[in-house]
Amino acid sequence: MNLNALSYSDLTELRSxxxxxxxxxxxxxxxxxxxxxxxxxxxxxxxxxxxxxxxAAEQIIVAELRDWRHSDAILGEEGxxxxxxxxxxxxxxxxxxxxxxxxxxxxxxxxxxxxxxxTSYSEGYRAVAGAVYVPTSAELFSAAAGLGATLxxxxxxxxxxxxxxxxxxxxxxxYSAKKRARQAxxxxxxxxxxxxxxxxxxxxxxxCALAAGxxxxxxxxxLKVWDYAAAExxxxxxxxTVTGAAAAGVISSKPGTPLLIAGPAETVKALQPLLPALK
Ligand code: LIP
Numbered sequence: 001m002n003l004n005a006l007s008y009s010d011l012t013e014l015r016s017x018x019x020x021x022x023x024x025x026x027x028x029x030x031x032x033x034x035x036x037x038x039x040x041x042x043x044x045x046x047x048x049x050x051x052x053x054x055x056a057a058e059q060i061i062v063a064e065l066r067d068w069r070h071s072d073a074i075l076g077e078e079g080x081x082x083x084x085x086x087x088x089x090x091x092x093x094x095x096x097x098x099x100x101x102x103x104x105x106x107x108x109x110x111x112x113x114x115x116x117x118x119t120s121y122s123e124g125y126r127a128v129a130g131a132v133y134v135p136t137s138a139e140l141f142s143a144a145a146g147l148g149a150t151l152x153x154x155x156x157x158x159x160x161x162x163x164x165x166x167x168x169x170x171x172x173x174x175y176s177a178k179k180r181a182r183q184a185x186x187x188x189x190x191x192x193x194x195x196x197x198x199x200x201x202x203x204x205x206x207x208c209a210l211a212a213g214x215x216x217x218x219x220x221x222x223l224k225v226w227d228y229a230a231a232e233x234x235x236x237x238x239x240x241t242v243t244g245a246a247a248a249g250v251i252s253s254k255p256g257t258p259l260l261i262a263g264p265a266e267t268v269k270a271l272q273p274l275l276p277a278l279k
Pocket of ligand 1: 093095097098099171173175202204227
């Protein structure tokens, strides 16, 4: 399945379903959080946790998608990996910003992306429709390819490019101490050259904040496809350039390769030389 094979009504149907399931799962995990939080497991490190909320959200989303789109494939951060025959793969981050959820901080979200295969993307998937729901603010970000991006139905547009020294930049850090040390070294190069840094704890939230003009650019290394699949489409549909690391001056078109950078094209170009160590 490629993007050109999808009609306007296909794209709007996929977007509406992504919006509905993201909001349903987000509402559930917010209600669950008010009763407390339970860590179910740890993954790549003792602080890379999965809560019962992550698992419940993924179960809710998968159940709804199987009802409405039974021939689609599904890939979820918490273990879902269902084959499909339609050419559409749903890529889910049931709670992006799990650490924020654990500490009852506001910036956690549910990310749901309807994707097609695309080898120009580092993990082989590109979203054609998607939604990111932030339960604590009831903000529903969504987009469909070529149809723009919205926040609660209102059209989104990124900020005009500012000089790097006046740009508010978001980034994030991995779970391994070795990776965080390298990311901190790169931050030493970036911080003196920009307006300021923000670290929300959720890649999906950061890319949606970029789309909404709350940030000027975002970069992060080591993301997984579910972290960025829906939100990079939302950012792109709001006018952002989203790409990977520069290789010998060439901007790779593979977002999500060790490094993802998003923002106005000029800002992305200005940021790239500062980020070579983020492999
Ligand atoms: C999070 C990412 C965030 C990154 C965090 C974490 P999770 O995903 O969205 O950008 O900086 O370390 O990886 O683990 O909350 O789904």
